[in-house]
Amino acid sequence: MIFLYFISMTNYDLGTPLSSAKFxxxxxxxxxxSGKDREFWPSIRVxxxxxxxxxxxxxxxxxxxxxxxxxIEKFKGSIISIIMLPMVITPVxxxxxxxxxxxxxxxxxxxxIMQLGLxxxxxxxxxxxxxxxxIVEIWQWTPFVTLILLSGLTALPIEPLExxxxxxxxxxxxxIYIIIPIMRPIILLAVLFRLIDVIKIFDIVFVLTGGGPxxxxxxxxIHAYRLGFxxxxxxxxxxxxxxxxxxxxxxxxxxxxxxxxxxxRSM
Amino acid sequence: xxxxxRLKTNRFFNFIKIIILIIILFFSIFxxxxxxxTSFKTPIQxxxxxxxxxxxxxxxxxxLITKFHVIPYIINSIIITSFSVVLAxxxxxxxxxxxxxxxxxxxxxxxxxxLSLRYLPPMAAVIPLFLLxxxxxxYDKHLLLILAYQSFNIPFAxxxxxGFFEEIPKELEEAAMVDGASRWQSLLHILLPLSRPGMFAxxxxxVIQTWNEFTLAFFxxxxxxxxxxxxxxxxxxxxxxxxxxxxxxxxxxxxPVIIFAILARKYLVRGLTFGAxx
Numbered sequence: 319m320i321f322l323y324f325i326s327m328t329n330y331d332l333g334t335p336l337s338s339a340k341f342x343x344x345x346x347x348x349x350x351x352s353g354k355d356r357e358f359w360p361s362i363r364v365x366x367x368x369x370x371x372x373x374x375x376x377x378x379x380x381x382x383x384x385x386x387x388x389x390i391e392k393f394k395g396s397i398i399s400i401i402m403l404p405m406v407i408t409p410v411x412x413x414x415x416x417x418x419x420x421x422x423x424x425x426x427x428x429x430x431i432m433q434l435g436l437x438x439x440x441x442x443x444x445x446x447x448x449x450x451x452x453i454v455e456i457w458q459w460t461p462f463v464t465l466i467l468l469s470g471l472t473a474l475p476i477e478p479l480e481x482x483x484x485x486x487x488x489x490x491x492x493x494i495y496i497i498i499p500i501m502r503p504i505i506l507l508a509v510l511f512r513l514i515d516v517i518k519i520f521d522i523v524f525v526l527t528g529g530g531p532x533x534x535x536x537x538x539x540i541h542a543y544r545l546g547f548x549x550x551x552x553x554x555x556x557x558x559x560x561x562x563x564x565x566x567x568x569x570x571x572x573x574x575x576x577x578x579x580x581x582x583r584s585m
Numbered sequence: 586x587x588x589x590x591r592l593k594t595n596r597f598f599n600f601i602k603i604i605i606l607i608i609i610l611f612f613s614i615f616x617x618x619x620x621x622x623t624s625f626k627t628p629i630q631x632x633x634x635x636x637x638x639x640x641x642x643x644x645x646x647x648x649l650i651t652k653f654h655v656i657p658y659i660i661n662s663i664i665i666t667s668f669s670v671v672l673a674x675x676x677x678x679x680x681x682x683x684x685x686x687x688x689x690x691x692x693x694x695x696x697x698x699x700l701s702l703r704y705l706p707p708m709a710a711v712i713p714l715f716l717l718x719x720x721x722x723x724y725d726k727h728l729l730l731i732l733a734y735q736s737f738n739i740p741f742a743x744x745x746x747x748g749f750f751e752e753i754p755k756e757l758e759e760a761a762m763v764d765g766a767s768r769w770q771s772l773l774h775i776l777l778p779l780s781r782p783g784m785f786a787x788x789x790x791x792v793i794q795t796w797n798e799f800t801l802a803f804f805x806x807x808x809x810x811x812x813x814x815x816x817x818x819x820x821x822x823x824x825x826x827x828x829x830x831x832x833x834x835x836x837x838x839x840x841p842v843i844i845f846a847i848l849a850r851k852y853l854v855r856g857l858t859f860g861a862x863x
């Protein structure tokens with residue numbers, strides 16, 4: 319049994335960046351960090367900006383929606399089925415779908431904006447493209463945060479809530495002093511999950527903007543793709559970027575896994 | 586008097602609630618609805634977002650089959666998804682069984698390390714896999730994707746099933762062993778049948794994530810093993826994007842995923858958080 323288990327491990331060892339180690343020297347890394355590779359630091363900036371803002375918005379929106387859904391008694395099951403729709407859809411299709419809706423000339427969103435008598439922005443231009451990626455990311459993944467937080471809310475112990483309402487606390491007081499502190503581990507978990515996922519974002523950006531215009535939406539993953547597969551084929555330099563990406567994701571996921579295992583033990 | 590007033594404010598609150606709910610549902614569903622309607626439009630109609638009532642046409646779906654030959658890609662997706670899900674379930678349940686039932690050194694470390702592979706950015710994994718596939722002549726073969734997908738499917742199956750296995754009382758298995766059952770027999774006849782809902786949920790979630798995978802499929806195949814999510818670039822022609830065909834493809838791609846998601850609804854959160862939240 320253990321033998322089989324080890325076979326299963328060697329099986330996916332294929333996916334680790336270790337095998338690429340022999341293909342890269344330190345030169346590639348020096349090149350990245352020294353700024354010779356002009357798109358590297360901007361791509362770090364884009365990735366950081368995107369992951370922090372997306373996670374923040376998803377958390378706030380998700381929390382509000384979860385609080386709201388928690389107060390509903392009827393049809394909860396079917397409502398949840400509809401709400402979870404965005405997050406199960408193939409991300410590439412999500413990207414395309416929004417590309418259609420955000421289109422300058424015949425997109426539905428600009429049509430609506432024009433009907434309201436406003437000046438429609440060029441969503442996929444260098445000025446707004448990062449915002450567009452952000453909107454799509456938030457649309458697809460807010461349901462995930464909502465569902466996590468909702469499961470936390472339904473598991474809340476009733477006694478402290480009752481006690482606070484007897485003491486005459488307002489809803490806001492209860493929220494800030496009781497609900498949020500109890501929910502802290504679950505909130506943290508949701509944040510970690512989203513951060514790690516946004517750091518490695520690739521498919522949505524790839525389809526929606528391709529990292530452009532220019533390098534306006536070039537995340538680390540897109541940067542690696544552009545170096546390695548797009549025209550140039552500098553696999554070595556692309557792998558160096560890939561390694562950095564993997565290190566960032568591994569450090570983040572290390573914290574999350576530690577957290578998950580503590581959660582498991584306490585349950 | 587007071588009671589009727591309270592009733593009134595209650596009604597008012599309920600009204601507001603329904604409005605908010607409709608807004609939330611609208612935002613979730615509208616983009617998908619819009620894609621579905623566009624897929625039934627003629628090419629000229631796709632350039633006018635404001636057409637709501639029109640005679641639906643199946644032209645785009647016919648084009649997908651006759652002009653773009655998408656059937657082989659659908660078959661590829663089905664082959665790759667089913668084989669990699671079955672393989673992950675078999676290996677994952679064995680790994681999960683040992684993690685749930687045996688005590689050995691570094692157990693948590695091994696489990697954690699497995700899970701960390703699940704979080705490897707696909708773009709970081711794709712480069713070595715690409716090179717290896719060239720070396721082993723597996724590039725553009727179904728087998729390559731089936732194996733590559735194990736890198737995230739096995740950890741996923743292991744973590745999910747471990748949680749489900751641990752929920753089954755140990756006494757049942759011990760009783761079976763006292764009666765002379767071997768480890769294999771107890772796994773096959775006690776644990777697996779008892780964790781059927783868990784198995785089912787794990788399968789549905791594995792199908793969703795494998796079917797949706799884009800990055801590896803895009804870079805590790807060129808033609809004969811391409812899956813449906815990766816062929817969308819074919820619809821960007823010199824004359825612009827063929828929105829009709831593209832949205833039709835989108836509908837075809839997301840249909841199976843939505844069915845599986847509804848089937849596994851109860852387990853979706855549990856699956857996405859690796860059992861951290863039940």
